[in-house]
Amino acid sequence: MKLIIGVMVLITYDQVGKWLMQSLDWPIPGSVVGMMLLFISLVLLPKPPAALVQSSKFLLRHLGLLFVPAGVGIMLLYDLVADEWLAMLVSMVLSTFVSLVFTAYLMQAMIPVDGTEESDGN
């Protein structure tokens, strides 16, 4: 029951975010705005509601399953993928390396050196 209530709350935030962006005519995805609103709510609340935590964990644990249907849509783009798969793959792999190296160096340069007390791996 908690799970259902929690998911309903998440859907509500999602809908509010979408409605807000539509009425303001801003180009930010409504669900991201919903995420922001929920984050603010959590910071303001004295304690995160159990139902919300439970349902968030539940959805995030099964996140992978949720984007399979969209991924299967690639089959409609067969011609495009057949033509450009090499460019797609090479650019994806190389830019992932670029992103890893760049972000690591930047973070390394900016972070205070001693971080032993930062181990907060729950």
Next chain:
Amino acid sequence: METEWLEFLSDWFPSNPLFGLLVTWLIYWLIQQLYLRQQAAPWLHPVLWSIVLIIILLSVVKIDYEVYWSGGQILHFFLGPATVALAWPLYQHLNTIRKLWLPVLVSVSSGVLVGATSVIYLAQLLGASELTQLSLAPKSVTTPVAIAVTEQLGGLTALTAGFVIITGVVGAMFGAMIFKALGIVDQRVKGIAMGVSAHGVGTARAWQIDHTMGAFSGLAMALSAFLVAFILPPWLGILGIL
């Protein structure tokens, strides 16, 4: 005999939208079992192989994507609420954000932009179409957000869904190797780089390596998912790509 069986399947399923739901669930679950048994080896990522297997299945049984989608969209609808749920991991990292907000914020936002910019120019250089370039841009953030951003940029969401997963698998497979080659030992630094570059798939890998790395990867993933919608479209505008 075999063709009769195929005919039966393709007659039966189109009248039944729950088929898409069931097939997705079943195939995902089976691969998930295999994946967990192999200690979550990144190349066996369930999303990647579920997509591949379902495409093969639909082609063999000759079922249109639209028919599959009539059931599959039931799962797809929950991407919105799942995106909202990312507020929870973000909230859990509140203390880290408070302590290290400047390096984390700068690294994550620059990392997202460098990742997107490099993939666009590389794809351009290699002769990919503009549509492909735009669909590649948000590849390093978690899928629901990437799909929303691609919609906004005018790319193809199905392409993006595939790109995001493959990017995550690539990052998870090679991340540790790259950090070693660079001589980076700080788990916080590794985690941030992993979360920015390889979202949830990289974060899952980071948790296996070290808990601090996992926590920072989760933070970078949630933060980049949040920031990308605000910073990527204007940035592409400045570059004249959008």
